[in-house]
Amino acid sequence: MGYDKPSRRFILKASAAAGGGLLLGLHLPSLARAGAETDAAGEFMPNAFVRIDTRGGITLISPHAEVGQGIYTSSAMLIGEELEVGLNQIQIEAAPPDLKKYLDPLLGDQATGGSVSTRADWVRLREAAAVARTMLIAAAAKKWNVDPATCRAERGVIHDATGRTLGYGDVAADAAQLPVPASVKLKDPSQFKLIGTDAKRVDTPSKVNGSAIYGIDIMRPNMRFGTVAITPVKGGKLIGMDEAAARRVLGVRDVIRTDAGDAVAVIGDHMWAAKKGLEALNPKWDPGENGDVTLETIVAAMDKASQNKGVVAKNKGDAATAVKGAATQVSALYQSPFLSHSPMEPLNCTLHVQPDRAEIWLGTQVPVRAQKAVAAFTGLPQDKVTVYNQLMGGAFGRRLDIDSVEVAAAIAKHVPYPVKLVWTREEDLRHDYYRPYYYDHVAAGLDADGKVVGRTHRVTGSSIYARWAPGAFKNGLDIDAIECAAETPYEIPAEYVDYVRDEPRAMNTSWWRGVGPTHNLFVVESFIDELAYAAKQDPVEFRRGMLKNNPRALAVLNLAAEKSGWGSPLPRGTGRGVELQFAFGSYLCTVLEVSVGPSGEINLHRAVVAIDCGMTVNPDTVEAQIQGGLILGLSTAMYNEITLTGGAIDQSNFHDYRAMRINEAPKIEVYQIRNSESPGGIGETGTAAAAPALGNALFAATGQRLRHPPFARRLVSGT
Amino acid sequence: MKVLSINGQLHQVDVPDDMPLLWVLRDVLGMTGTKFGCGIAQCGACTVHLAGEPVRSCLLPVGAIDGRPVTTIEAISQTANGRKIQEAWLDKEVVQCGYCQSGQIMSATALLNQNPHPTDADIDAAMSGNICRCGTYVRIRAAIHAAASA
Numbered sequence: 001m002g003y004d005k006p007s008r009r010f011i012l013k014a015s016a017a018a019g020g021g022l023l024l025g026l027h028l029p030s031l032a033r034a035g036a037e038t039d040a041a042g043e044f045m046p047n048a049f050v051r052i053d054t055r056g057g058i059t060l061i062s063p064h065a066e067v068g069q070g071i072y073t074s075s076a077m078l079i080g081e082e083l084e085v086g087l088n089q090i091q092i093e094a095a096p097p098d099l100k101k102y103l104d105p106l107l108g109d110q111a112t113g114g115s116v117s118t119r120a121d122w123v124r125l126r127e128a129a130a131v132a133r134t135m136l137i138a139a140a141a142k143k144w145n146v147d148p149a150t151c152r153a154e155r156g157v158i159h160d161a162t163g164r165t166l167g168y169g170d171v172a173a174d175a176a177q178l179p180v181p182a183s184v185k186l187k188d189p190s191q192f193k194l195i196g197t198d199a200k201r202v203d204t205p206s207k208v209n210g211s212a213i214y215g216i217d218i219m220r221p222n223m224r225f226g227t228v229a230i231t232p233v234k235g236g237k238l239i240g241m242d243e244a245a246a247r248r249v250l251g252v253r254d255v256i257r258t259d260a261g262d263a264v265a266v267i268g269d270h271m272w273a274a275k276k277g278l279e280a281l282n283p284k285w286d287p288g289e290n291g292d293v294t295l296e297t298i299v300a301a302m303d304k305a306s307q308n309k310g311v312v313a314k315n316k317g318d319a320a321t322a323v324k325g326a327a328t329q330v331s332a333l334y335q336s337p338f339l340s341h342s343p344m345e346p347l348n349c350t351l352h353v354q355p356d357r358a359e360i361w362l363g364t365q366v367p368v369r370a371q372k373a374v375a376a377f378t379g380l381p382q383d384k385v386t387v388y389n390q391l392m393g394g395a396f397g398r399r400l401d402i403d404s405v406e407v408a409a410a411i412a413k414h415v416p417y418p419v420k421l422v423w424t425r426e427e428d429l430r431h432d433y434y435r436p437y438y439y440d441h442v443a444a445g446l447d448a449d450g451k452v453v454g455r456t457h458r459v460t461g462s463s464i465y466a467r468w469a470p471g472a473f474k475n476g477l478d479i480d481a482i483e484c485a486a487e488t489p490y491e492i493p494a495e496y497v498d499y500v501r502d503e504p505r506a507m508n509t510s511w512w513r514g515v516g517p518t519h520n521l522f523v524v525e526s527f528i529d530e531l532a533y534a535a536k537q538d539p540v541e542f543r544r545g546m547l548k549n550n551p552r553a554l555a556v557l558n559l560a561a562e563k564s565g566w567g568s569p570l571p572r573g574t575g576r577g578v579e580l581q582f583a584f585g586s587y588l589c590t591v592l593e594v595s596v597g598p599s600g601e602i603n604l605h606r607a608v609v610a611i612d613c614g615m616t617v618n619p620d621t622v623e624a625q626i627q628g629g630l631i632l633g634l635s636t637a638m639y640n641e642i643t644l645t646g647g648a649i650d651q652s653n654f655h656d657y658r659a660m661r662i663n664e665a666p667k668i669e670v671y672q673i674r675n676s677e678s679p680g681g682i683g684e685t686g687t688a689a690a691a692p693a694l695g696n697a698l699f700a701a702t703g704q705r706l707r708h709p710p711f712a713r714r715l716v717s718g719t
Numbered sequence: 720m721k722v723l724s725i726n727g728q729l730h731q732v733d734v735p736d737d738m739p740l741l742w743v744l745r746d747v748l749g750m751t752g753t754k755f756g757c758g759i760a761q762c763g764a765c766t767v768h769l770a771g772e773p774v775r776s777c778l779l780p781v782g783a784i785d786g787r788p789v790t791t792i793e794a795i796s797q798t799a800n801g802r803k804i805q806e807a808w809l810d811k812e813v814v815q816c817g818y819c820q821s822g823q824i825m826s827a828t829a830l831l832n833q834n835p836h837p838t839d840a841d842i843d844a845a846m847s848g849n850i851c852r853c854g855t856y857v858r859i860r861a862a863i864h865a866a867a868s869a
Contacts (some may be wrong), residue, residue: 068853070818200812206806207817208824209754210792218750220792225746250735270746271755272738344756344818344852393754393818425757558771620812624858628815631854654761654850665844665856 015609026375048101049128052096052136054154056169058083059091060125063102063110064117065365066094066203067395067684068557070621073201075125077617081194082129082187084153087202094389097367108469113400113511115584115681118617122679123186130184138178139171160687189615196674198620203391204662215363215390216348218417223350224253227274227422228407230431233287233647234506237261240284241651252277258410265411276423290506290647298504298644299335302439306460310498311476317494322454326445327633330534334442334523335708336691337641338504339435339512340657345393345430349408351419356512357384359418360408363392373402377409395634398513400468401433429657430649434642436462437504437514438481440523450535452546454494455483459520461510463501476501483516484688488524489553489582506647512678513632514688517583522637522709525579525692530705532634539578540566552612552677552686553582556589559610559671564591571595574605575700579692586613586680590630592666592693596701600715602638604666607693611685613669614677622671630668633690635660638712721781725750726794736782737855742764743781744791752792752821756850766822767791773829775848792821800831800866807866815853823849827863836867 007656035622050057060079066072076090095102099110105124133153140158142164142426149160157170189195206212231237239259246255246266266277272533323329351374358378364370367387375382392399405476410419423431438461445453463478472479477499486497503509512518516521532542540561547554557580566576581588594607595710610624616622639658643650651657695706698715706714723730723743732747744750744767753776756764760775767776768790795801804827806812814820823846830837830845837845849852851859 068814068818070815130834140866198812200809201814204809204814204817207814207820208808209796210750210821212752212817213751214818216755217745219749219751270734270738270742272735272742295869342852344754344762344816344844344850346755392816393822394816396852422755425759624812624855627857629855631856632852635854654757655759659762659850659852660854660856661847661850662856662859663847665854665860 022495049125050083050132052132052168052172054169054172056167057091058085058089058156059093061095061119063104065097065112065363065367065392067112067118067363067365067392067399069595069625070201070618071112072203073199074118074617074621075121075212076202076635077194077199078121078125081192082126083133085216086195087199088290089156090202092202095367096389097371097387098335099368106471106505109366110368111400113397114515115227115683115685119467119585119681120681122615126186127184130186131181134184135175135178136168136171139174140166143171143174195615195617196619199618201621205408207603212391214345214393215350215361216393216422217344218350218361218390218420220350220352223418223420224267224269224415225271225274225422226265226411226419226426227271227278227424228262228263228428229264229278229281230282230407231285232430232649233285233290234508235290236285236287237288238264238283239286241281243281244549246277246281249273249280254415255281256411256414258407259411260488263407263410265421267415271422287647291646293506294645295643298437298507299439300579301462302437302502302504305500305502306439306441306458308500310458310460310500312496312498313477314495314497316496319454319494319496320458322494323445323456326453327448328445328446328534329443330531331441332530332565332707334440335527336438336440336519336522337709338430338437338507339636339640340429340642341396341398341512342429342432342654342657342659343392343394343396343398346425347398347404347423348421349405350418350420351408351412353378353409354416355415356380357386359386359388360405361388361390362405363390363395363399364402364405365395366402369404373405374409377406378413393456395456397515398432400511403431403433403508424477425651425654429652433510434644436464436509438519440712442523442527444527444531446531446535450537452490452492452531457497457523458500459485459497460502462499462503464510464515466501468510468647482515482520482522484581484583485524488501489550489587490528490543490578491549492546505609506644513629514684517581517684517688518633518691521579521581521688522691522695524694525581526707528700529577529692529696538567543580544597545577552587553580556573556580556587556610556612559673560591560608563610563669563671564593564606564608565592573701575697575702576692577696577698577700579696580690581685581689583688584680584681584685586611586682588685589613590689590693592695592697594694594701596698596715600712602698602712602715604634604664607666607668609668609670609686609689609703610673612673612675612677613680614675615679615681616672616674617679619672622672622682623681626670627668629684629686630690631660631665633687634666634694637691637694637709639710641710721751723781723784724786724788726739726790727788729784732781734781739777740767740779740784740789741776744776750791750793752787754818754821756819756822759848762819763822763826764819766825766849768825768829771829771832773826792825795824795828798828801828803866803869804831804862806869807862811858811862811865813855813858813862815855819849819851823851823859827859827866830863831867
């Protein structure tokens with residue numbers, strides 16, 4: 001995802017919270033991209049993250065949602081550091097939908113995604129906490145009639161020079177009456193006690209004993225349980241169903257069809273009744289105008305579109321001429337398949353729609369969009385829709401969309417009781433908003449010494465921004481679709497990159513973990529590897545030659561090469577692949593070692609990752625995100641593609657949309673370079689690294705260059 | 720009416736025989752620690768113990784339980800191995816989104832019950848039925864070894 005530069009022009013203001021405590025807010029200048037929700041330009045609006053009650057209870061109202069990435073812990077560490085409290089003293093609440101308070105300044109929306117959360121909160125949460133601490137100390141000093149400079153805070157208690165103490169709760173009400181300091185000094189990193197430590201995650205104890213509540217676990221008084229069938233072909237309509245048969249199933253209470261006729265739900269006393277009822281209902285669909293779409297027709301259209309000139313994303317020198325005149329010319333076509341998110345927690349939504357208000361419980365990356373969707377489908381004003389955001393059982397970008405909320409609202413508005421709608425795995429997988437299919441033409445020229453003299457790259461595919469954030473889709477250029485294609489870590493004298501938008505028929509497309517970089521790094525880093533072999537150079541050495549002015553990129557490359565034993569001999573049939581990236585504000589290099597068995601099975605032996613993500617809040621979380629992200633990426637690159645027949649998705653569950661299992665996972669070593677650069681994003685870096693590292697390793701192992709995942713199938717079949 | 724023995728307590732439930740245990744636990748008894756992932760015994764998120772054996776509750780009809788005791792994630796800490804596994808999970812910071820981890824912990828506890836010192840190959844065999852989309856496998860392996868030597 002692209003993003004705006006963060007604003008540093010914070011103005012802070014305090015106000016009395018309900019209960020007499022100190023509610024501290026940040027006021028951000030309104031961001032034009034937030035659209036209608038912001039007031040007139042120049043007006044400052046409240047934005048609250050820290051609440052301290054009169055009993056000394058400290059609550060972080062987390063602007064970002066917890067999808068498993070550990071943001072609750074990292075955000076609490078930022079707050080705890082400047083408030084001088086331990087993590088066990090902080091309670092965490094998910095922020096309610098409120099663009100004025102909880103807009104992510106980098107995404108221009110109240111959203112969690114794009115690996116931006118720590119970058120967005122790194123300064124604003126520490127400032128919020130530092131101001132709180134300063135005002136609490138000032139309140140205590142006033143009470144004691146001493147100079148605040150003689151007081152200090154430690155673990156939620158203020159001490160003066162004579163040994164007197166007051167708890168934060170004792171002075172919270174007084175602090176709320178004080179003027180807000182015009183500026184606060186943040187701690188020097190050398191004074192950090194929490195930031196930079198392997199602090200234990202705050203959300204995990206409840207996740208090992210079954211007590212954690214995800215959206216799917218919500219229970220409400222008098223709630224019923226439903227499951228949905230949605231038109232299998234986009235644009236299709238319900239044309240028949242056996243409602244009587246469904247109602248004969250024990251426990252079935254209602255059969256509800258959406259007004260638009262694009263979905264139907266069976267509601268009962270439990271999910272089993274709903275599921276059996278839906279089977280008995282046996283809905284029939286008219287596929288509409290998309291009934292003839294197959295993956296082949298989509299790819300054929302994309303191929304045709306890719307022959308057109310695109311919108312220019314990068315134009316340095318005269319790349320086309322440089323390539324044409326080069327001693328060696330290399331060109332290739334890369335394809336990246338449609339992908340499903342398939343988080344472990346299937347889509348679900350619990351709704352209670354009443355005449356004058358609605359409540360919704362779900363895990364969402366975009367609570368304001370969820371609120372608006374319910375308002376739109378029920379006709380209620382937006383402020384009469386209460387969203388209770390829950391923990392998410394994975395998302396990977398899936399919960400950045402609200403199509404499931406729209407379906408749920410279109411159904412729940414017809415029943416008076418609270419209803420929990422749960423998608424079966426099959427419905428979830430077949431009605432995803434898929435990672436787009438991309439079609440990439442690349443070419444480059446090498447001079448007689450094997451140096452790259454120019455490269456061209458045409459990206460063809462869906463624009464997610466054009467649908468998801470039209471304001472960010474400017475002049476036909478999707479800045480996500482070309483991310484890591486237009487800009488690479490390498491110094492190349494002539495470069496031309498353009499983008500052709502081609503929207504696939506019958507498919508919804510959206511963000512998927514790693515977004516633009518996941519597809520472009522696969523293309524660029526695989527192709528760089530091809531160029532290294534064409535230049536008869538070692539792939540690591542070849543990259544080094546283009547990194548003379550990029551010391552951070554060079555450092556991760558050298559570190560990964562050293563730790564992986566790059567260049568040391570390997571058994572026959574085993575190979576190492578390298579990939580290098582600057583994505584999400586972080587530098588990362590991966591070396592992956594693999595072998596291929598006699599029947600074409602891919603064995604992942606060992607991954608070595610070097611990462612420089614600047615200032616690190618929680619190194620253990622960084623390691624975990626790289627380990628897990630890499631496994632998701634490898635799993636996907638080996639096994640996954642979504643295909644269509646007759647306009648409908650062919651895959652349905654984990655038996656035909658395979659996920660890597662523990663016996664297939666490689667050993668993973670992560671080496672972190674510590675420095676004081678600004679924090680980079682981390683949640684998607686490992687996923688983006690996987691496909692190029694694997695493709696390059698498979699080439700080293702087998703001599704087959706794979707330009708179209710999933711690799712496991714294409715290695716065996718040789719296509 | 721059926722009587723189910725769950726976590727040492729008897730529950731009377733009025734549900735059809737073919738109803739999978741998963742939905743009885745979650746929707747009838749409100750025990751939501753056991754998770755729905757796939758509904759076809761492919762992912763292991765719904766793993767519980769039936770008379771000590773790990774089973775996928777999404778495909779286990781309550782009519783087939785026949786009085787055998789069920790243990791779920793909510794009570795696994797009451798067993799020595801369950802507690803060890805949970806502690807190792809926290810110590811090694813295994814968990815990310817956590818949704819699959821109830822099932823992972825039930826499978827890992829069953830493994831330790833049968834095999835106090837599993838090898839990597841034993842772990843592969845016992846744990847390969849449990850999918851984790853966050854990719855916590857490296858740490859799951861480390862945590863099982865740690866629990867075995869605790």
